[in-house]
Amino acid sequence: MTSVGPNTAVPTAAEDQAGIPLAPERFSGRLLSANLRQNGIYIAFALIIVLFAVLTNGDLLAPQNISNLVVQNSYILILAIGMILIIIAGHIDLSAGSVVAATGAIAAVLMVEHAVPWPLAVLLTLICGGLIGAWQGYWVAYFGIPAFIVTLGGMLVFRALTLAVLGNQGIGPFPSEVSTIANGFMPTYLGNIGLGPLDGADLCTLLIGLAFVAGIIVTQWRSRAGRVRHGQTVEPVAQFAAKVAVAVVVVMTVIVQLARFKNLPWVLLLLAALVIAYTLLTDRVVFGRHIYSIGGNINAATLSGVKVKSVTFWLFVNMGVLSAIAGMVFAGRLNQAGPTAGTGFELDAIAAAFIGGAAVQGGVGRVVGAITGGLMMGVINNGMSLIGAPTEQVMLFKGLVLLGAVAFDVYAKRRAGAGR
Amino acid sequence: MRKGTFVTDAILQMRAITKTFPGVTALDDVNLTVRRGEIHAVCGENGAGKSTLMKVLSGVYPHGSYAGEIVFDGQACRFSDIRDSERLGIVIIHQELALCPNLSVAENIFLGNERVTRGLVDWNRTHADAARLLDIVGLRENPATLAMDLGVGKQQLVEIAKALSKQVRLLILDEPTAALNETDSAHLLDLLRGLRDRGITCVIISHKLNEIEAIADATTVLRDGRTVETLDMAADAVTEERIIAAMVGRDLDHRYPERVPDIGEEVLRIEDWTVHSPSQHGRTVVSGANLTLRRGEIVGLAGLMGAGRTELAMSVFGRSYGTGITGRILKHGREIRLRSVRDAIRHGIGYATEDRKRYGLNLIEDIKRNVSAAALDKLSTRGWIHDNDEYRVAEGYRTGMNIKAPSVAAITGKLSGGNQQKVVLSKWLFTDADVLILDEPTRGIDVGAKYEIYSIINMMADQGKALLIISSELPELLGVCDRIYAMSAGRITGQLTRDQATPERLMQYMTKVKEQ
Numbered sequence: 001m002t003s004v005g006p007n008t009a010v011p012t013a014a015e016d017q018a019g020i021p022l023a024p025e026r027f028s029g030r031l032l033s034a035n036l037r038q039n040g041i042y043i044a045f046a047l048i049i050v051l052f053a054v055l056t057n058g059d060l061l062a063p064q065n066i067s068n069l070v071v072q073n074s075y076i077l078i079l080a081i082g083m084i085l086i087i088i089a090g091h092i093d094l095s096a097g098s099v100v101a102a103t104g105a106i107a108a109v110l111m112v113e114h115a116v117p118w119p120l121a122v123l124l125t126l127i128c129g130g131l132i133g134a135w136q137g138y139w140v141a142y143f144g145i146p147a148f149i150v151t152l153g154g155m156l157v158f159r160a161l162t163l164a165v166l167g168n169q170g171i172g173p174f175p176s177e178v179s180t181i182a183n184g185f186m187p188t189y190l191g192n193i194g195l196g197p198l199d200g201a202d203l204c205t206l207l208i209g210l211a212f213v214a215g216i217i218v219t220q221w222r223s224r225a226g227r228v229r230h231g232q233t234v235e236p237v238a239q240f241a242a243k244v245a246v247a248v249v250v251v252m253t254v255i256v257q258l259a260r261f262k263n264l265p266w267v268l269l270l271l272a273a274l275v276i277a278y279t280l281l282t283d284r285v286v287f288g289r290h291i292y293s294i295g296g297n298i299n300a301a302t303l304s305g306v307k308v309k310s311v312t313f314w315l316f317v318n319m320g321v322l323s324a325i326a327g328m329v330f331a332g333r334l335n336q337a338g339p340t341a342g343t344g345f346e347l348d349a350i351a352a353a354f355i356g357g358a359a360v361q362g363g364v365g366r367v368v369g370a371i372t373g374g375l376m377m378g379v380i381n382n383g384m385s386l387i388g389a390p391t392e393q394v395m396l397f398k399g400l401v402l403l404g405a406v407a408f409d410v411y412a413k414r415r416a417g418a419g420r
Numbered sequence: 421m422r423k424g425t426f427v428t429d430a431i432l433q434m435r436a437i438t439k440t441f442p443g444v445t446a447l448d449d450v451n452l453t454v455r456r457g458e459i460h461a462v463c464g465e466n467g468a469g470k471s472t473l474m475k476v477l478s479g480v481y482p483h484g485s486y487a488g489e490i491v492f493d494g495q496a497c498r499f500s501d502i503r504d505s506e507r508l509g510i511v512i513i514h515q516e517l518a519l520c521p522n523l524s525v526a527e528n529i530f531l532g533n534e535r536v537t538r539g540l541v542d543w544n545r546t547h548a549d550a551a552r553l554l555d556i557v558g559l560r561e562n563p564a565t566l567a568m569d570l571g572v573g574k575q576q577l578v579e580i581a582k583a584l585s586k587q588v589r590l591l592i593l594d595e596p597t598a599a600l601n602e603t604d605s606a607h608l609l610d611l612l613r614g615l616r617d618r619g620i621t622c623v624i625i626s627h628k629l630n631e632i633e634a635i636a637d638a639t640t641v642l643r644d645g646r647t648v649e650t651l652d653m654a655a656d657a658v659t660e661e662r663i664i665a666a667m668v669g670r671d672l673d674h675r676y677p678e679r680v681p682d683i684g685e686e687v688l689r690i691e692d693w694t695v696h697s698p699s700q701h702g703r704t705v706v707s708g709a710n711l712t713l714r715r716g717e718i719v720g721l722a723g724l725m726g727a728g729r730t731e732l733a734m735s736v737f738g739r740s741y742g743t744g745i746t747g748r749i750l751k752h753g754r755e756i757r758l759r760s761v762r763d764a765i766r767h768g769i770g771y772a773t774e775d776r777k778r779y780g781l782n783l784i785e786d787i788k789r790n791v792s793a794a795a796l797d798k799l800s801t802r803g804w805i806h807d808n809d810e811y812r813v814a815e816g817y818r819t820g821m822n823i824k825a826p827s828v829a830a831i832t833g834k835l836s837g838g839n840q841q842k843v844v845l846s847k848w849l850f851t852d853a854d855v856l857i858l859d860e861p862t863r864g865i866d867v868g869a870k871y872e873i874y875s876i877i878n879m880m881a882d883q884g885k886a887l888l889i890i891s892s893e894l895p896e897l898l899g900v901c902d903r904i905y906a907m908s909a910g911r912i913t914g915q916l917t918r919d920q921a922t923p924e925r926l927m928q929y930m931t932k933v934k935e936q
Contacts, residue, residue, distance in 0.1 A: 230808040231815070233827065286796045286803045293793055296782035303740060303771065303779055304794040304847070305762040363784050 040408055041357050041369055045376050052383030060383050063261035066254055071183065073378035074267040075326040077371055079349035081278050082322035084370035086315055087353045090295040090362025091140060091147035095154030096323050096349055100342030101162040103129045103327030108171040108337035118175045126324050132158065133320020141312035163339050172336030182332030185262040201259035208264065209255030213248050220244055267329060278367045295362030352377060355405040431456040431621050432590060437488035439472055439481060446472045448645045459612060459622045461632040464642035464667055465866035470625045474592050478512040479505040509589030513579045515598060521568035526550035528567050529582045553581040557611055573604030592623045597631060601725035601892065609635050629660040641666040664867060676899035679878040684715030687886040688855045693747035695735040705731045705742060707910045713855060713886035718877065720901035721890045722926050728910040729890045730774055733857045737771040738764035765794055770848035774860035780844045783833030787825060788814035790832050790843050795851040817846035821876065838869025845876055856880060859890045874900055894923045906930045
């Protein structure tokens with residue numbers, strides 16, 4: 001076993017022999033493969049978009065279709081945010097789909113049957129979601145039952161709750177505010193502006209997009225500057241600029257297309273807020289750090305003073321609340337809470353997390369990755385339905401993408417290990 | 421007259437073995453000649469290439485993935501996998517034992533080599549043969565006992581029995597005594613001598629030079645992937661110092677750095693500390709222990725495996741082990757209650773575990789996040805982490821502790837044992853603990869890095885910390901500590917100052933059954 005590797009400061013044998021550092025192309029090759037592992041998901045996502053854009057003659061990127069993509073996948077993406085946190089901690093949640101149905105049903109009963117004012121009903125539904133999560137979190141964290149079992153039970157229990165609440169029938173329609181959040185678009189505040197060959201687009205949407213892009217540039221630059229000030233190594237300016245430029249182009253493309261259609265979907269704003277908040281949670285907050293440490297090595301976390309049980313418990317509470325949000329968005333979109341709502345959503349959310357780079361053993365994963373994974377499946381669904389592919393082909397392709405993504409991750413990890 | 425000398429023909433010759441991994445030459449023109457019927461030790465620092473050499477020999481790295489040739493029993497060998505080498509009677513027992521815990525001893529012995537009659541497992545034959553093999557290795561256990569119910573020492577013997585079942589001719593043991601206490605180690609060494617008398621050749625990789633000195637007929641020393649020399653232990657009158665000099669390529673006159681102790685007031689006092697086992701109801705693991713630690717003092721805690729040292733330490737460290745804990749902890753004379761690890765950290769107590777990989781580090785995370793793991797409160801305001809400060813702190817420890825890694829973004833799982841231990845120590849230093857309990861701080865660390873760890877321990881003492889060192893290596897305790905407690909069967913059976921302590925007196929206390 002040799003501990004002297006290319007990653008250590010110790011001169012390697014190759015260096016000794018040649019008397020010069022490793023050949024630069026070798027070095028950059030390694031950098032590239034390290035980057036490939038981290039960014040493979042984004043490259044794969046780009047390839048899939050290009051593939052379907054070509055197959056659909058550009059229909060995939062048409063204004064209305066982009067809008068549909070966001071709205072149709074929003075609830076899965078919301079679940080994927082909660083799911084990736086649970087998976088990072090080394091657990092799983094199989095009950096998410098049933099909780100979506102149960103919370104949707106609770107919201108419907110409150111708003112439709114009892115005419116509770118919608119803001120209060122939303123709040124009560126979120127609390128119910130939290131309580132459902134607390135129930136599962138208790139068994140996982142404090143009683144020590146594997147999450148797989150607890151949430152497998154929960155899958156049945158909360159489906160049963162749904163049926164009991166709904167009396168085996170759909171309840172609707174929802175107050176217009178709720179269905180608007182799920183399905184509707186921002187009104188035109190500032191009028192339209194001409195974009196030449198692209199016709200008219202909503203000015204307000206464009207301005208929000210520009211503000212968002214400016215936010216990206218400023219925060220990224222400030223974070224980079226902070227690192228430079230502390231003597232950390234940072235990527236070269238050109239690479240940094242290229243990265244930011246790609247992000248800006250992608251965001252602005254989406255924004256412009258949305259502005260040409262019906263403005264911003266409210267649910268996109270909700271989603272963006274959640275993604276930003278949870279990215280900050282995982283990257284910058286002590287609680288987020290504790291999630292990673294529990295998934296990475298629960299024993300070391302315990303002996304470092306991390307309150308493992310409490311963190312696990314609150315992760316499930318969080319998952320319950322996010323499931324409630326997804327439940328209301330889904331019910332609001334259909335304008336009805338139904339007994340079969342959310343069936344299989346948990347599997348889509350889990351697949352999104354793993355396609356997005358989460359590790360089965362826990363300790364690894366990013367919110368943005370899970371969102372990308374979820375969007376990737378959304379694009380596959382959407383693109384294949386645009387070209388009229390039958391369901392079996394869609395399932396086949398999605399299944400292989402999931403397998404391929406995890407296989408790539410395992411392969412990259414093994415190569416990284418062999419390079420020691 | 422030692423046994424191996426009159427058989428001078430070689431059973432194994434490895435010639436000019438060179439094995440490279442991407443970017444690293446792990447073995448460079450290594451030669452190893454083992455004579456028939458001898459015990460041949462292979463030693464060298466971690467990373468010297470010992471395990472790689474054995475993997476080449478046993479076919480883990482197949483023929484073609486390395487350069488050079490292997491001649492076993494006069495016959496050139498080209499193993500394509502481990503089964504090829506086992507067919508010739510070359511069996512390797514790895515450092516991490518590979519028994520299935522939920523299978524019986526007999527099942528483990530014949531795993532992959534089942535006793536079969538007409539296509540079905542013959543359990544009578546399995547158990548009879550297992551009993552015979554257990555008798556040879558001197559393990560008095562029922563073959564039906566589950567492997568998980570055996571201690572590490574006995575599991576090691578089961579591994580050897582398993583090797584014997586394969587008609588072993590060359591037995592390779594990788595660090596066989598690393599996890600064993602002194603009694604079990606002695607038994608194992610006796611067993612190896614017995615196997616030598618039966619004509620089985622042994623290659624033993626070990627860090628424990630006193631054992632090599634005691635048992636080996638010849639010793640090959642590797643350094644940085646090259647053969648340094650092969651010593652004939654009897655002819656050359658080889659001493660431990662001689663081997664160390666070859667291993668490190670320099671004279672280590674001082675295996676322990678010098679230090680002038682500056683001992684201050686009492687910092688921690690543990691009174692009448694009793695701990696019960698969480699798994700076996702009613703069993704007392706630590707009973708009525710008393711000990712004190714003083715400012716700037718390095719205190720040792722000696723004991724055989726199972727004496728309750730780690731259990732004592734962990735129960736004090738925020739009750740991270742045990743149930744039914746009674747007794748008092750006083751810090752600077754005032755009683756404190758430590759109900760959780762957080763409480764312990766808040767009261768300035770740190771505990772670096774004996775098992776870095778399983779309990780000490782998050783191996784998939786980088787250095788920086790491991791260093792900050794126990795004291796994120798210091799790096800955050802209202803839950804918000806200042807990551808630039810975190811980087812700066814970790815970078816400070818990387819340079820200060822001489823952690824060999826290109827940056828603090830290096831993944832800890834890829835560091836060597838010594839560097840991993842430095843990360844663990846950095847983590848506890850950063851908590852500002854003034855009491856540090858270090859459990860087996862140099863286990864699995866090579867000689868050169870051990871010296872560095874000792875220097876760090878001394879530095880901590882000079883900073884005024886109170887240190888408790890748990891170690892199974894008596895020379896280490898004698899070389900580093902100002903005062904040593906000995907534990908046996910859950911009780912503290914005595915304490916000796918640096919001047920009083922000798923290995924013999926410590927061993928007396930460590931084996932004392934009960935004082936009354």
